[in-house]
Amino acid sequence: MIVQTTTDFVLSHLTESFLSCLILYTVYSTIWNYRKPKVVHLATGETPAVIGLPKTYPWLFPKLRSRLASFNNIYAWMDEGYARYSKHGKPFMIYAIDGDMVVMPPSVLSEIKNLPASIMDIRALETLAVRYTFDNYVATDMFHIPIIRKDLTAKLASMTPAVVEELDLSFKHYIPKLATKPDEKGWQTVTMYDLILKVVARTSHRVFIGEELCREEEYLDASIDYAVGVFPTSMALNCFPKFLWPLLGPIFSIPLNRIRRRARKHLEPVILKRIALIKQGVPESERPNDLMQWLIEASLTRGGGFATVDAIAARVLTVAFAAIHTTSLSGCNTLYDLSWLASKTQPGEQTPSEMLRDEIMHVFPPPHEFNKRYMQRLYNMDAFLKESVRLSLIGAIHSERNVTAKGGYTTSNGWYLPKGTQFTFPAKARMEDEEVYERPKEHLYTRFYRGDIVEGGNTFEEQEEVTPQNEKERKLDRYMVTVTEDYLAFGQGIHACPGRFFAALELRTLISWWLLHYDLKSMEERPPSWRFVWLDIMNTEAKMQIRARKQG
């Protein structure tokens, strides 16, 4: 009722409403700018240059116009700032639609990436407005992160058969539903992203919530829709000052709550059943053994609000949010690359798909028994995936952080960041810097090949910690999952993606399955991606031509 009346009023007084908003915005930003402590170089008094301010009428609402222009200009601004400032060890600033962002130079990354939350914390809580898009308990204690990093990674070998089985079943289930009927030569057309998204969602959920629920279409759709809904909701909130969030958060998250109820309907009976098993004292060995089970057990240990169905369901959706779109985008990008690079292959040369298929035949010949060990020995596959992920970074920036230390933080090169400063590092510009990667914009799929080092006995575990000594000696930086300061696809330091080992296993399995069962028709051009504020999202609409391979 109130919302309806307010909307009617605003619509019938458009000019007045617009002018009132502009005045409120000017007053608010003038006061805020005056009061806000500034980032400054302590020795020289220099402050970071702002990139992206309007050049015409620079006095007319420069910040507001810059924020609006940030929708489609950030990538150009990042390239400019990277060349002019980052490469000289200096920060720069951008007024983006979702707030003021300081972009720090890569030269200070190593001193910052492992600092504890008491000095600086991950900004996701605010960027994603976790308290409103997920829930208060997820925002208060992110205990799912160590569970993913330790428990899930430790169980990868025993989970591989389930991953392989679900992948096989879901491809066989979704291809007939999503692809056109084969033409006379057997070619079918499919929107590849739709297919991979469904397959990855179902396969990941097999490991996250078990066989019972992972094939429930309504639940899967809800978890996908939820992840899609988080970005617009959090971005809309970020357009408003923080003190309005408690008021606006519950309103903006109404559509998300609706989706959550759809997911909860399916999660609730399973969560309750599993809680009952624990309370009845059923021994651990007889209880389900998946991510949701570990999350339930950790939630019960914390007790109170953490142990409610709502909080547990919100945490399951949080993990799905972090896992499913990232992995689907990477898998689909890899298939685009395989298809597009085939059209660049010279006559008589092997296409990348043929090269990877040969490797699969060599490492695990028919009947193709997949296991984690074999997956780790697919060196060409790992190198190909790593290069595809490098070139299809989802964001212009990485490692967003917020200074939490009371007295702020001063970098070793003298830049003072007051408490509350939100900052980040350049990702795309860094990964496309010629001084960092040779021919950086090209897909060189042997760039990260490591078979020459480990052939004859792969004794290294990719979870092995990378130190300056072993990285050099064993070239561990060539593993897809290895995080170095020049490979930024999984973030950095203590907040580097904890699910990357699982993602790597799932992606290798997915591409292997694909190459053994289907051909891809080559594409002349790679479908262009879509850029929006900080994000660079692949073209999810592109159609591909696929054909089943003869088995046997």
Ligand code: HEM
């Ligand atoms: C190819 C697939 C994936 C990519 C490219 C990716 C990328 C990333 C990146 C860039 C970050 C941010 C790190 C930072 O801010 O420094 C991140 C964090 C995270 N990822 Fe992934 N991710 C992938 C798959 C997964 C999977 C499969 C899971 C779960 C099983 C997962 C769970 C998480 C979680 C929970 C965080 C938050 C970590 C923290 O705040 O400390 N990710 N991921």
